Amino acid sequence: MTAVRDEGTAPAVARPAGSALVAVEDLRVSFGDAEVVHGISLSVAAGECVAIVGESGSGKSVTARTLLGLTGPGSSVTASAFTVAGRDALAFGEREWRRLRGRFAGLVLQDALVSLDPLRTVGAEIAEVLATHDVVPRARRAERVLDLLAAVGVPEPALRARQRPHQLSGGLRQRVLIASAIAADPELIIADEPTTALDVTVQAQVLRLLAERKAAGTALLLISHDLAVVSSIADRVLVMKDGRVVEEGRTRDVLGAPAHPYTRALLAAVPSAASRGSRLTAGPPIAVREPDPYARVLAGTGLTRAYGRRVVVDHVSFTLHEGETLGVVGESGSGKSTLARLVLALLAPDAGRVSLHGRPWSDLPESRRRPLRPRIQLVSQDPLGSFDPRHTVGRLVAEPLRLPRGERRARVLDLLARVGLPPGTADRRPRELSGGQRQRVAIARALGPRPDVLVCDEPVSALDVSIQAQVLDLLAGIQAEDGTAMVFISHDLGVVHHVSHRVLVMKDGQVVEEGEVGEVFTRPRHAYTEALVASVPRLL
Amino acid sequence: MSAPVLALPRRRPSAAALRTAAPVLLLALLALAVLAPGLLAGADPLAADPLGALSPPGGAHPLGTDHLGRDVLARVVHGARHSISIGVGATLLAVVTGALLGLAAGLSPKWLDEALARSFDVLSTLPELLLALLVVAITGPGTVNVILAIAVAQIPNYARVVRAQTFVVRRSGYVEQARTFGRPPAAITFGHVLPNVLGPVPVLATIGLGTAVIAGSGLSFLGMGPQPPAAEWGAMLSEGRNYLRVAWWEALFPGLAITLTVVCLTVVGRRLQRRFEGRTP
Numbered sequence: 059m060t061a062v063r064d065e066g067t068a069p070a071v072a073r074p075a076g077s078a079l080v081a082v083e084d085l086r087v088s089f090g091d092a093e094v095v096h097g098i099s100l101s102v103a104a105g106e107c108v109a110i111v112g113e114s115g116s117g118k119s120v121t122a123r124t125l126l127g128l129t130g131p132g133s134s135v136t137a138s139a140f141t142v143a144g145r146d147a148l149a150f151g152e153r154e155w156r157r158l159r160g161r162f163a164g165l166v167l168q169d170a171l172v173s174l175d176p177l178r179t180v181g182a183e184i185a186e187v188l189a190t191h192d193v194v195p196r197a198r199r200a201e202r203v204l205d206l207l208a209a210v211g212v213p214e215p216a217l218r219a220r221q222r223p224h225q226l227s228g229g230l231r232q233r234v235l236i237a238s239a240i241a242a243d244p245e246l247i248i249a250d251e252p253t254t255a256l257d258v259t260v261q262a263q264v265l266r267l268l269a270e271r272k273a274a275g276t277a278l279l280l281i282s283h284d285l286a287v288v289s290s291i292a293d294r295v296l297v298m299k300d301g302r303v304v305e306e307g308r309t310r311d312v313l314g315a316p317a318h319p320y321t322r323a324l325l326a327a328v329p330s331a332a333s334r335g336s337r338l339t340a341g342p343p344i345a346v347r348e349p350d351p352y353a354r355v356l357a358g359t360g361l362t363r364a365y366g367r368r369v370v371v372d373h374v375s376f377t378l379h380e381g382e383t384l385g386v387v388g389e390s391g392s393g394k395s396t397l398a399r400l401v402l403a404l405l406a407p408d409a410g411r412v413s414l415h416g417r418p419w420s421d422l423p424e425s426r427r428r429p430l431r432p433r434i435q436l437v438s439q440d441p442l443g444s445f446d447p448r449h450t451v452g453r454l455v456a457e458p459l460r461l462p463r464g465e466r467r468a469r470v471l472d473l474l475a476r477v478g479l480p481p482g483t484a485d486r487r488p489r490e491l492s493g494g495q496r497q498r499v500a501i502a503r504a505l506g507p508r509p510d511v512l513v514c515d516e517p518v519s520a521l522d523v524s525i526q527a528q529v530l531d532l533l534a535g536i537q538a539e540d541g542t543a544m545v546f547i548s549h550d551l552g553v554v555h556h557v558s559h560r561v562l563v564m565k566d567g568q569v570v571e572e573g574e575v576g577e578v579f580t581r582p583r584h585a586y587t588e589a590l591v592a593s594v595p596r597l598l
Numbered sequence: 599m600s601a602p603v604l605a606l607p608r609r610r611p612s613a614a615a616l617r618t619a620a621p622v623l624l625l626a627l628l629a630l631a632v633l634a635p636g637l638l639a640g641a642d643p644l645a646a647d648p649l650g651a652l653s654p655p656g657g658a659h660p661l662g663t664d665h666l667g668r669d670v671l672a673r674v675v676h677g678a679r680h681s682i683s684i685g686v687g688a689t690l691l692a693v694v695t696g697a698l699l700g701l702a703a704g705l706s707p708k709w710l711d712e713a714l715a716r717s718f719d720v721l722s723t724l725p726e727l728l729l730a731l732l733v734v735a736i737t738g739p740g741t742v743n744v745i746l747a748i749a750v751a752q753i754p755n756y757a758r759v760v761r762a763q764t765f766v767v768r769r770s771g772y773v774e775q776a777r778t779f780g781r782p783p784a785a786i787t788f789g790h791v792l793p794n795v796l797g798p799v800p801v802l803a804t805i806g807l808g809t810a811v812i813a814g815s816g817l818s819f820l821g822m823g824p825q826p827p828a829a830e831w832g833a834m835l836s837e838g839r840n841y842l843r844v845a846w847w848e849a850l851f852p853g854l855a856i857t858l859t860v861v862c863l864t865v866v867g868r869r870l871q872r873r874f875e876g877r878t879p
Contacts (some may be wrong), residue, residue: 402778431780443771446790448797458779507779 078103079246079277080125080163082147083139089132089406095121096301102246107268107278109288111324112298113522114493120296122248122281125165143245161191164239166232168251168307173235174223181207181219187241205236210267217348228390229260236267240276247271250281257389257549262593265291268397282353283522285328286552286595289313297321298394313597327527328597329556331579336558338527347538349382349559355510355543356419356434360410361400370396372567373410377512381541385558385575387590393567394547398515401545402436403427415510432458432507439516441500445488451499452484458506473502477532494525499533512536513545518553530557551594555579563587618869621862631678633838641669643676643829643839648805650846662847664838674851677829681856684741684814684823684830685807688748693803695749696756697796704764704795705737705787715761718754726751726809727816739822747822748813759802760795767794801874808860815856830854868872 081101088096095117102108112118124135124140127150140147143162150158159165167173169445174183177260184203188194194202207215210233223231232252239247249268253261269291274277282288288295289309296306316322318540329339335346356378361370371393388394399405401412403420412420414433422430435458438444445454453548455470471577477498488496497517504512514533520524534557536542550556554561561578563571563586571584582588631638638808641659647667655662661670695709703714721729726748733747767773769793776786817823818832831852 231863253863404774406778428780428782431778434774434778438771440771444775446794448770450795457776457781550681 078141078145080279081139081141082125082137083499085121085124085137085140087117087124087129087133087135088146089130094301095378098296098298098301098303100250100296100303100306102277102279104245104277105272105275106294106295107193107272107280107292108296108350109280109282109289109292110283110296110298111285113283113324113524115300116298117301118281118298119250122250122279126159126165127152128159128165138259160187160239160244161242162191162244163246163248163502164242164244166235166247166249167240174231176223179220179222180226180231183234184219184238184241187238189561189574191242193242202241204346207234210234210237210240210426211263212237229256229263232260232264233267236264237318238409240271242274246277246279248279248281251283252280252285253287258551258593259589261287261595264583265595284595285325285523286597289597290595295554297324310573325521325597328552329527329530330552330597331555333556334576335530337382339524339531341531344531344534345538347381347541349543350380350541353380354378354416355380356401356412356414356545357416358401358410361397361407361412361424362409363396363400370567371400374562374564374567375410375571376562376569376572378543378545380510380543381537382560383537383544383546383558385554385561385565386545386547387549387554387561388564389549389590391566392564392565393547395515396567397564398436398513398545400546401511401513402434403431432460433509434511434513435504435507435509437497437500437504437512437514437517439519441493441496442488444500445496447489449482449487449493451486451488453486454499455484455502455506458503462508469506473506476505476536477502478528481585492525493521494528497521497525497529498532501529501536505536507538509542511543511545513547516549517546519548519550526553533557548549549580551590563590610815618866621865624858624862625866628678628862630683631675632682635672635676635679639669639672639675641672643668643672644827645669652841652848653673655847661851663847664834664848665841665845670847670851673829674831674855677831677834677852678855680741680809680820680824680830681815681832681859684745684748684818685811687745688752688810688814689803689807691749692744692752692800693756696753697760697799699753700757700760701764701792701795702822703761704768705791711761714757718757718761721751721754722758724751725829728814730817731820731822734817734822739825742825744814744817744823747817748810751813752810755806756796756799756802760799763795763798764791767791770794798871798874801867801870804870805864808867811856811859811863850860 078101082455085095085098094443098121100108110118110121120129123129127147129135137148142158174180181203182375184206185199188202203219204215207218212218212230212233218226218230226234247268252268256264265287268278272291280288292309294307295309295312296303297312297318298304299320305312305316305321305335313319313325316325327377329338337344349438354377357376359375361371361374362369374397386394386397396405400407401418403412407420411418414430419427452470455473456466459466459469461469470484474481474483478549479495479498479502483495488499491499519530521529527591530553537544546554546557558575560573561575562569563578563584565586571578571582571587578587579591582591645668647663649667650663650798651665651667653659655664659671661674664670664673699714703711703814706714729751730747733750734743735748738745773790776790814823815832815835818830821835821836823833824830833854835849838852841848
C-alpha cells in the first residue's frame with residue numbers, strides 16, 4: 059500500500075504551508091437562469107476527510123465537480139473566494155484546470171462502467187494518467203501501473219491490467235477508478251458516491267482503501283447520500299439540501315446531536331434494527347399486526363433453477379404466513395431476483411415447487427394459473443420499466459383491475475389515494491413523476507387485484523433515504539391493514555432488518571442461513587452472514 | 599466577481615427551426631406537385647415541339663426544353679407523380695409485409711423464428727438494387743412491377759428491425775408485469791407488444807422512402823419503369839444524359855429533383871427518429 063508514495067514524487071504545486079488544499083467562499087453555481095448551488099463555503103485541508111451528504115438534487119455533485127472546474131456546459135460559477143492549491147481558481151482557464159486534475163486532485167465517480175473506456179484495457183487507462191502528468195519515466199510506467207493496482211487491492215494485477223472494464227466485477231472496476239485517481243499521487247481525492255453501486259462487503263473494502271489513503275496524508279472529499287458510509291470515515295460533515303448547507307460540523311457532533319430538523323429527519327429515516335416496528339417518517343403510528351402462524355400463504359420446497367450449467371437457485375425452501383414479511387438478503391448474483399421470478403411463476407423451476415394456500419402454484423399449467431395470478435403481485439426495483447411507456451398513470455393502475463369500465467376510475471382514484479398520490483396523478487405520465495411517486499404508482503398497481511402476496515424486488519434501492527422511508531412506511535401500513543404477506547428482496551441489511559419478520563440469507567443460489575430477523579443479524583451462525591453483518595457501515 | 603468557468607455558446611433556436619422548416623417546405627411543394635401538378639406548371643409535359651427542341655432555360659420555358667421540345671419544368675413537376683408513387687407504393691408494401699413477417703418471427707416458436715430470420719439474412723446479402731433488378735427481370739418492366747421489385751428488396755430491412763424490437767418489448771418489464779396480472783397472451787400481444795413494436799415503424803418508413811425513391815429512379819433510368827413518353831425523373835435523366843454536352847438542363851433538373859427529394863426525406867426522417875428515441879426508453 060505504501061509502495062506508491064515511496065517513489066517520492068514532489069508535490070504537484072507549491073503552496074504556502076498550512077493552508078487548505080481547496081477553499082471556497084459563497085460558491086454559487088447556476089445553469090441558465092436556475093441557480094442550483096446557493097452560496098456554499100467549504101474547505102479541505104491535507105489529511106482531512108470532509109463529506110458532503112445530501113439527497114438527489116441537493117447540489118452535492120455539482121459542488122464537487124465545480125471544485126475541479128468540471129461544472130459542465132451552460133453553467134456559470136461565482137464565488138467571493140475560490141482557491142485551489144493556493145491559487146485563485148476564479149481566474150483559471152481550461153488549461154490550468156487540466157493541469158490540476160489528476161495531478162493535484164483525483165476524481166472517483168460513482169459508475170465505474172461508464173467512467174472507464176470500454177475499448178481500453180484498465181492498465182492503459184491508468185497508464186494514461188501517468189503519461190499525461192509525466193509522473194514516471196515511460197520505461198517504468200507499466201511497472202507502476204501494476205504497483206497501483208496492487209496498492210488498491212486488485213488481486214493478480216498483471217492479469218487484470220490486460221483486461222477491459224466489462225471483464226471486471228463492479229468492485230474491481232471501482233478499485234481501478236480509484237487506482238487511476240491516485241496514479242499521479244494527488245494531494246486530494248474527490249469521490250462522488252464511490253460505493254453506491256457496490257455490495258456491502260465490497261463497499262467495506264473500498265472504504266478501507268480510502269481510509270488508508272487518508273492515513274497516508276491524502277485529503278478526501280466524499281460525496282454521499284449514505285450517512286452511515288460517511289460516519290465511518292469523515293472528520294467533518296456538510297449536510298446539503300436544495301443547494302444550501304443546512305448543517306456542518308464534526309461528524310460526531312452532526313450525526314450524534316443533529317441541530318437542524320432536516321438532519322434529524324434524515325437520520326430518523328434510516329431503517330435499521332433499532333427502527334423496527336416504528337415509523338421512519340413523522341405521522342400516526344402504524345398498528346402492529348403479528349403474522350398469523352397458522353395461515354400459511356406461500357411455501358417453496360427445494361426450488362432449483364439453472365441457466366445453462368450455472369445453478370442460480372439451489373434447493374431453496376421457505377414458508378410465508380399471512381401478515382408476514384420474509385426478507386431475502388444477498389449480494390448481486392446470489393439468486394435473489396431469480397427466486398422472485400420463481401415465486402411469481404414467471405420462470406419454471408427445474409426442480410421443486412411453489413404452493414399457494416397449500417395448493418399447487420408452480421406446477422399448474424399456465425392457463426389454470428392465469429386466473430390465480432392476481433393473488434401474487436410484484437413491486438419491482440425499476441417501476442418505469444414496468445410501465446408501458448404510452449400509458450397514463452390512470453390507465454396503468456387500471457390495467458390489472460377486473461371491473462366494469464364505469465367503476466374503474468373510482469377504484470383507480472381509491473388506489474392512488476391509498477398510496478398517498480393526489481387524484482390529478484391519474485392523468486399524468488410516469489415520466490413526469492419523481493422516483494418516489496413512480497414507486498407509489500407501482501405499489502398502487504400491485505394492490506389493485508387485492509393480492510395475498512406482494513413480492514417486492516429491491517423496491518427502495520433506487521430511492522433517496524427520505525423517499526425510501528416513506529415507501530417503507532407505506533408498505534408497512536398496507537401490511538398492517540390488509541395482512542398482506544410479503545417477500546422482500548434487498549441487498550440492504552438495514553432495510554431488511556427494519557421490515558422483515560424472518561429472513562433468508564442467500565449466497566451463490568443457496569440459503570446459508572434463515573430464521574427470525576433479529577436472531578440472524580445479531581447472532582449470525584454462518585460465516586458469510588457474519589461477514590455481511592460486519593461489513594455494514596454503522597452510524598457511529 | 600463573476601467568472602463563468604465554462605460558458606459554451608447556446609444554439610439559437612431560429613437556426614434549428616430553419617433546418618427543419620426548409621425540408622418540410624420542400625416536401626410540401628413536392629406533395630403539391632404530386633396532387634395538383636397543373637398549379638405549378640401550366641405546360642403539357644407530353645406536348646412535343648420539334649422546332650423548339652433543346653432551347654435553354656428562360657422565357658416561355660423556365661427550365662428549357664428537352665430533345666423533343668417538351669417543357670422540362672412541366673416534365674419535372676408532372677414526373678413527381680410517377681417517382682413519388684413508386685417510392686410511396688414500394689415503401690408501403692415493404693413496411694406492411696416486413697412488419698408482419700418481423701412480428702411473426704418475433705412471436706413464433708424458436709424454430710420458425712430461426713427459419714424466418716435466416717431467410718431475411720439471405721435476402722439481405724443481395725444488394726437491394728440487384729435484387730430489385732432480378733425481380734423486374736422476371737416480371738418485366740412497368741410501374742407496378744418496379745414497385746413490387748423495390749418492395750421485395752426492402753422487406754428484409756423492416757422485418758429485421760421489427761423482429762428485434764419485438765424481442766425487446768417481449769422481454770420488457772411491462773410485458774412481464776402484465777403477465778403477473780394474469781392477462782391472457784392475446785391481450786398482452788395486442789395491448790402492449792404490437793403498439794410498442796410498431797411505434798417506431800413510421801419513422802423508419804420516412805427514411806426508407808428516400809431509398810425507395812432512389813431505387814425507383816434507378817430502375818427507371820435502366821428502362822424498367824414507366825415507359826416513354828411518360829415523365830419520370832429516372833427516365834428523364836436517362837434520356838437527358840445523351841444531350842448533356844449541348845443541353846445540360848435536360849438532365850440536371852430531374853437529377854436535382856431526385857437529390858432534393860431524398861435529402862429532404864432523410865433529414866425529416868432522422869429528425870423524427872431523434873425525437874422518437876428521445877421519448878421512449
